[in-house]
Amino acid sequence: MKMKKSFASDNWSGTCPEIMTALADANKGHAEAYGELDDVFTARAKQKFIENFGEDIDVFFVYNGTAANVLGVSHLINSYHAIVAARSAHLNEDECGAPEKFIGCKLLELESTDGKIQVRQIKPLLKSIGFQHHAQPKVISISQVTEMGTVYSIDEIKELADFAHSNSMFLHVDGARIANAAVSLNADFKSMITDTGVDVLSFGGTKNGLMFGEAVVFLNKGLAVDFEYRRKQGMQLHSKMRFIAAQFERYLTDDLWRENASRANLLAKHLEEEMNKIPQLEVSQDVNANGVFVYLPEAIIEKVREKYFFHVWNESPQGKDGMKEVRLMCSWDTTKDDVAGLGNEIKEALGNC
Ligand SMILES: Cc1ncc(COP(=O)(O)O)c(C=O)c1O
Structure with missing residues (x-):
């Protein structure tokens, strides 16, 4: 199965278009x-x-x-x-x-x-x-x-x-x-x-x-x-x-940094809301920025990661029913569709376990 978007880290995303343009513009002459x-x-x-x-x-x-x-x-x-x-x-x-x-x-x-x-x-x-x-x-x-x-x-x-x-x-x-x-x-x-x-x-x-x-x-x-x-x-x-x-x-021009980070943070809040709708899960940390930490049942982790990769942050069993704490990172290019896709994948995996 081909991996869709990753929630592994915000450095799995590419370079934003404005920066690509700046690089191309700098690539002239000596x-x-x-x-x-x-x-x-x-x-x-x-x-x-x-x-x-x-x-x-x-x-x-x-x-x-x-x-x-x-x-x-x-x-x-x-x-x-x-x-x-x-x-x-x-x-x-x-x-x-x-x-x-x-x-x-x-x-x-x-x-x-x-x-x-x-x-x-x-x-x-x-x-x-x-x-x-x-x-x-x-x-x-x-x-x-x-x-x-x-x-x-x-x-x-x-x-x-x-x-x-x-x-x-x-x-x-x-x-x-x-x-x-x-x-x-x-x-x-x-x-x-x-x-x-x-x-x-x-x-x-x-x-x-x-x-x-x-x-x-x-x-x-x-x-x-x-x-x-x-x-x-x-x-x-x-x-x-x-x-x-x-x-x-x-x-640092025209608040590009703020625009990119705002999008990532906003999507993390949205992801937190979606995770909270799934009763078997538990958000484990305050979502202040662009990372969402969640307790997931171990049985579904590998299945979900085939499509949406993320890191297990804490291997020792924690939370209710001894689940594992995973980290889901949003980046400047994360979309609502990515979040919905991950949510669906988790629900499907939970239904099958
Ligand atoms: C909190 C933090 N500090 C520093 C770094 C810098 O890492 P790198 O050397 O990979 O650029 C990272 C990257 O994962 C990080 O998450």
Whole structure:
């Protein structure tokens, strides 16, 4: 059976048409490689970031989100420091130990059922500060949107930033889905990130319509000094930089980012409603952005995945009747028909089991 649309992840979707046009437009003539001498594409894209985040920022384009996280955080710490993050954080679980290899530091993981971490969980770790036998907590890393589809409020981010700073730590935000979070909070990037006191942000693009490209944004220029050398040494200096830059320039023009993320978030809400109509299922997390987490009976998972692929998020039996928690992601190109198709496939599989 041929697979229809996938709900596996928002990077299973293609590149949105506006970005394809921007790439084609950038594909004319020559431009300085590596974004050097500030080729016009890179200069214009950086200006868009300044318009969105404020004057005192610095931004560096990289190829993927793992690199944005690892390089961004590594610029703030030494190997004897520790990063505090949720156990479920991409940085902790899904980067194949890249932080441990490339930063060489310890990750202190905190349990969290909704993907968020709280100041009260971090406080006990402060006892290590100044104790030479312990790795020194130096960066708090949160994901916005979290890996469980939830979104930190602006106040929650500010509380974490204030706590970090009052204990000589930094706050990093993994913003692979930052656009979906901004739409969810009806906020702009400046009020959610710059004004709350975030130090470094991994700004995602690939999951919301770009072909490739992410950005490391330092919200305080002083923190970014010499980052260009770290990026190059970290093998993330893209040679045809104009193609990342041109995508970001378009992405941050005419609210394309907002349009794409709004569609994905809206469809996730619709998907949640459809899932709630099926009595045997249970939505397991608040649907704040573009991910819907659902408890599904194990017996139907393989059947449904033949047509609409998705990931099992938690293999241990949970929810009522020991079901498995799966993640259904909507992207900029998910449609109501896709949601209806998935709903029908689930109902049919339930009827047959
Ligand atoms: C929360 C989060 N952070 C970062 C990433 C970056 O991943 P990649 O290195 O695949 O671009 C992802 C991708 O799945 C993600 O979900």
